[in-house]
Amino acid sequence: MIKTTLLKATEAGAKELQRFFNGNFKIMNKQGINNPVTEADLAAEKAIFDVIKADFPDHFILSEEAGEIKMDSEYKWIIDPIDGTINFANGIPICCVSIGLEHDGKIVMGAVYNPLMNEFYFAEKGSGATLNDNKITVSKKDKVINSCLVTGFPYTYLDTENGPLQVFEKLIRKGVPVRRLGSAALDLCWLAAGRFDGFYEHKLSPWDSSAGFLIVEEAGGKVTGFKGEAYSVYQPHILATNGLIHDELLGIINGKSL
Secondary structure, eight states, rough: HHHHHHHHHHHHHHHHHHHHSSSOOEEEEEESSSSSEEHHHHHHHHHHHHHHHHHOOOOOETTTTTTTOSSSSSSEEEEEEEEEEHHHTTTOOOEEEEEEETTTTTTEEEEEETTTTTEEEEEEETOOOETTTOOOOOOOOOGGOOOOEEEOOOOOOOOOTTOOOHHHHHHHHHOOOOOOOHHHHHHHHHHHTTOOOOEEEEEEOOHHHHHHHHHHTTTTOOOEEESSSSTTTTTSSSEEEOOSSSHHHHHHHTTOOO
């Protein structure tokens, strides 16, 4: 039943995304630079909550807009009602609903749905990953120089060594294509589907990656932090690859030359 609820909740949020896309809606700004929340984000979040609470009223929820709804439960729903809000607000169809399900501290299911492109990604721990119910696997490229990468940039930069601009510059100066799409959840899904070979980002929140990172792993990829440690959605750094370029890209992120 819990899988059915996850799928229903994801679809409910996506209906709101579709309803508002390219329409007239209110845009508010949260704390920080370029950090909007739209009327559609709030409507999608409510639709998702309604489904989950109807089936599992005692489950913990962590959502980008509402924050934590704490409950004494071994299950936690980690929700981004619209990942890629700036894209959405500007009529760019690279945006999605992302929901990860955590059980006893481990992500066990994830769903990412971009209804504007008719792409529904799903993974269950130990059962593989799918796009529209068809199995997906990561790419087979084994060198960074031949890879197509994707990243994202925070809107505020800390003056630290090997920061996002420095890593980006190092790669593109060697001719490595690095894309920036504006939706970490879709970046991870497109990696899982073999469209990208690697994804890295210096600053993510749990709702950005909770579903996508499981989808990558279940598609045969590898996900770690920037020190090569086991990945947690509660840490800011993420490196996800097809596995074959992981160690090389990890070294580049940590200061090695390409």
